[in-house]
Amino acid sequence: MKNTICVIGAGSWGTALSISLSKKGHEVRLWMRDEAQLEQIRLSRENLRYLPGVILPENIRLYGDLKEAVQGSEVLLLTVASQAVRQVIHSIRDVIKADQIIVNAAKGLENDSHLTISQVVKEELPENSFAVLSGPSHAEEVCRDMPTTLVVGANKRNIAEFIQDIFITPKLRIYTNPDVIGIELGGALKNVIALGAGICDGLGFGDNAKAALMTRGIREIARLGAVMGADISTFSGLTGIGDLIVTCTSMHSRNRRCGIQIGQGKKAHEAIASIGMVVEGVVTTKVAYELSQQFQVEMPITTEIYKILYQESDAREAVINLMLRSRTHELEEVVGNQQIEW
16 A cells, blocks of 8 residues: 655655655655755755765655645654754644654654653644654665664554554565654664764774673663663664664764764864764763663763763773773673672
8 A cells, every 4th residue: 555655854864764665656755944955856866965876766756845745644754853853843733633643763862851752742742643663774775775674663553563564665674563662762872872882983992892882881771761661672672782783883873973083082062063964862862861860770881971972071081980880790780680699
């Protein structure tokens, strides 16, 4: 069955998903705020800023008027930066119908409220069904039909399976999972650890350090997720370990690239500016740190990255602080801080 899908945001991920959906035969409406970008893509059928060299199929319809793009669409796919989601929804709330499904593909947490995107959408559109799409996926590969796996989460199974059917292709495999909060936290918090992985690379550290960072990082993510109501098994899947691996190891990752520059000595704002795109992990680090304080959850890696980004702490000192923490038992932490007698 073919559907009408409005993709809200023409960055790299929105463009890549539009291409994949259009190849499957769906009617895709791609909206972008920037009029110059809209005209450039109309003329060349290529998103030169975000995905140069990739041609958009002719059946992707381009829009500069968001309300026009939304009306009549069955699915609204959010691919704007996390901090823009509420504003975008608020601007079109009067034309959104209750039967339109909201799908979020951004990976972040709202700064001021500390809410996940599903919670933001619930506040703004309480009557609409919601799903989250996440997992280890670089737009640069999805747009070129390289095999990729994602997970879609929704509170209602029929909604998750409906979105699964819309997106699944021979090159894009979609799994379902009812743990919406776990999927959202995994997708957002892995960007914090990816910043740390980049900092390690920028400092010239090796594979040992990165392996340790990723392993301990997923534990931090699960620890916070558990107190926020997530199923910790979610973090062993695509939106946990899977997304963490791809984001910490690939140069497609803007979070890792930003971290590399910080490790090489740039100030955080300089590194962010040089990336030229939204680095979701920077705001997420602040939110995650504040959530760790709110819930009294120990997150040492997140804390040190927060200090580097927001207090201009020295990156090498941060590593020393982590290495010299109080001794502990690894298995005790893996099983949820249970006391182990041996």
